Amino acid sequence: MxxxxxxxxxxxxxxxxxxxxxxxxxxxxxxxxxxxxxxxxxxxxxxxxxxxxxxxxxxxxxxxxxxxxxxxxxxxxxxxxxxxxxxxxxxxxxxxxxxxxxxGEVKEKKKVSGPENGIRMYAGRKKMFKGHKWERTLEKRVTKRKWLMRGMKARILRFKTTYKRRRPSPLGPARVTGKQPKLPY
Known part of the structure; x- marks a missing residue:
């Protein structure tokens, strides 16, 4: 047959x-x-x-x-x-x-790496499909997060000291300024 x-x-x-x-x-x-x-x-x-x-x-x-x-x-x-x-x-x-x-000439496809590494969908592609917005922006957000975490201890310390300076001491004398404070409305 x-x-x-x-x-x-x-x-x-x-x-x-x-x-x-x-x-x-x-x-x-x-x-x-x-x-x-x-x-x-x-x-x-x-x-x-x-x-x-x-x-x-x-x-x-x-x-x-x-x-x-x-x-x-x-x-x-x-x-x-x-x-x-x-x-x-x-x-x-x-x-x-x-x-x-x-x-006729047969054009052979180039061997692309990826499928043997477990990457099948995007193997040999220049850019990914549209995908979800969170997938497209994930790499940029992770990079920004790493950059911000590098100086986090110094930022926390700076915030705490600034906050302490602004807060009035409950035991200290009241601040008297020349003008009455304005109402928030």
Missing amino acids: ALQAIKTFRTRELSAVLKTLQLSETAPTVPNPFLPRLNPESGRWAPAKYSLRQQADLIKQAKVSNTLHLLPPGPKLPPTALQKVPRPESLDAEPWSQNVVWE
């Missing part, structure tokens, strides 16, 4: 080239169905012929049938992974399993 799926994929994609494969000795170039293509007439990009889910299913079936080397490179199967795959020679006699060169 898995081998049949790969055979169907190859015959569908190489149908135009299969006739010329037997005549020529060099590997023909075929458009990669796993990658988007630029239409030269309109200048617009056409999406990949196979979706990412379909690509993943084909790769799973190719792994089961040991025919991974017959698939083109794509987002789900980078070229570096294809180079590591051993090529069995049992299928080389079949016309659909002949060697072809797939057009």
Whole structure:
């Protein structure tokens, strides 16, 4: 079943080239169905012929049938992974399993650090999502709190001494000023 799926994929994609494969000795170039293509007439990009889910299913079936080397490179199967795959020679006699060169360049994603450290959501991102306001301002508040706590003993001492100076002594004489104090209203 898995081998049949790969055979169907190859015959569908190489149908135009299969006739010329037997005549020529060099590997023909075929458009990669796993990658988007630029239409030269309109200048617009056409999406990949196979979706990412379909690509993943084909790769799973190719792994089961040991025919991974017959698939083109794509987002789900980078070229570096294809180079590591051993090529069995049992299928080389079949016309659909002949060697072809797939057009298009696969851009491999850079390896980002984070998931192995437990940071999954923001791994490889420049800035975090919107989040709650308290989450966005947390770092600034923690920095300010640390800065204020450094001189806290001196600030407490300064406050206590200032407060003592302002408070009138209950045992001392009353302060007499020239003017009567104003009422607060």
